[in-house]
Amino acid sequence: MESRSLPVPDGVAGERADTALARLLGFSRTFAAEVVAAGGATLDGVVLGKSDRLTAGGWLQVDWIAKSEPRIVPTLVPDFGIVYDDDDLVVIDKPVGVAAHPAVGWEGTTVLGALAGAGFRISTSGAVERAGIVHRLDVGTSGLMVVAKSERAYTELKRQFHDREVDKIYHAVVQGHPDPFSGTIDAPIGRHPSSSWKFAITADGKPSVTHYETLEAMRAATLLEIHLETGRTHQIRVHMAAQRHPCVGDLLYGADPGLATRVGLERQWLHAMKLGFRHPGTGERVDFETRYPADLQHALDVLRED
Numbered sequence: 620m621e622s623r624s625l626p627v628p629d630g631v632a633g634e635r636a637d638t639a640l641a642r643l644l645g646f647s648r649t650f651a652a653e654v655v656a657a658g659g660a661t662l663d664g665v666v667l668g669k670s671d672r673l674t675a676g677g678w679l680q681v682d683w684i685a686k687s688e689p690r691i692v693p694t695l696v697p698d699f700g701i702v703y704d705d706d707d708l709v710v711i712d713k714p715v716g717v718a719a720h721p722a723v724g725w726e727g728t729t730v731l732g733a734l735a736g737a738g739f740r741i742s743t744s745g746a747v748e749r750a751g752i753v754h755r756l757d758v759g760t761s762g763l764m765v766v767a768k769s770e771r772a773y774t775e776l777k778r779q780f781h782d783r784e785v786d787k788i789y790h791a792v793v794q795g796h797p798d799p800f801s802g803t804i805d806a807p808i809g810r811h812p813s814s815s816w817k818f819a820i821t822a823d824g825k826p827s828v829t830h831y832e833t834l835e836a837m838r839a840a841t842l843l844e845i846h847l848e849t850g851r852t853h854q855i856r857v858h859m860a861a862q863r864h865p866c867v868g869d870l871l872y873g874a875d876p877g878l879a880t881r882v883g884l885e886r887q888w889l890h891a892m893k894l895g896f897r898h899p900g901t902g903e904r905v906d907f908e909t910r911y912p913a914d915l916q917h918a919l920d921v922l923r924e925d
Contacts, residue, residue, distance in 0.1 A: 689721035762891025
């Protein structure tokens with residue numbers, strides 16, 4: 620058991636307990652919420668709930684059981700595709716089932732572990748277990764990711780993602796037929812009020828904008844090209860589910876399990892298809908494109924035959 624006792628600084632006064640713990644002690648938001656939910660945080664002797672707000676000058680006591688630190692494990696991943704590589708960056712075609720980086724509670728393969736296993740060297744500052752990661756894809760989403768290999772690339776690519784200068788284009792197959800066939804979904808996304816694993820459209824969420832266009836309409840589903848203006852966690856999945864057109868196979872967000880079984884999918888039909896940005900070394904525009912992996916192509920073929 621580890622513990623920390625300290626006065627609440629003015630900088631976190633008024634913040635939720637879980638948010639404040641994450642900032643003060645360097646916890647992930649998920650782990651901070653777990654500590655609070657276990658009754659591990661008190662303010663002036665009173666046990667805190669995760670949504671309770673901290674008071675400046677109050678005495679905060681935190682007790683927790685330390686978890687092993689996430690670390691990069693070099694791993695050989697057969698389907699791990701290298702699309703482009705130079706001294707500044709590497710563009711990969713991430714397979715399904717691979718997380719972006721190590722994290723507490725994740726014991727599977729990671730992008731950084733696969734790169735290490737393939738002999739790549741990442742030389743950037745910051746937490747070692749997240750070195751070079753400038754954006755992420757869900758474990759269940761495949762497709763293009765760029766990883767910075769140099770410090771200048773890390774700084775510049777982070778800026779481009781922050782300033783929305785990167786073109787991120789996905790293909791998704793959603794249930795039914797969106798109306799209109801092309802449009803924009805502008806709705807804020809935050810953590811789901813009743814599930815720590817999900818996100819939802821919430822009044823106090825972060826601004827989130829998704830542009831979509833129909834590429835092909837089938838009897839039971841529609842193939843969309845989606846351009847992300849923002850990059851929130853689960854953004855496409857949340858926005859499409861809110862329109863009652865969840866990604867085929869996305870059981871977490873209400874997809875039909877019978878349809879998922881029929882097309883042979885064990886994850887959401889969602890693929891990061893195109894990625895474009897200014898090269899941090901040359902300043903020139905670079906664009907990359909990939910193909911559908913076998914499971915998504917098979918599902919699409921089945922849907923087309925209906």
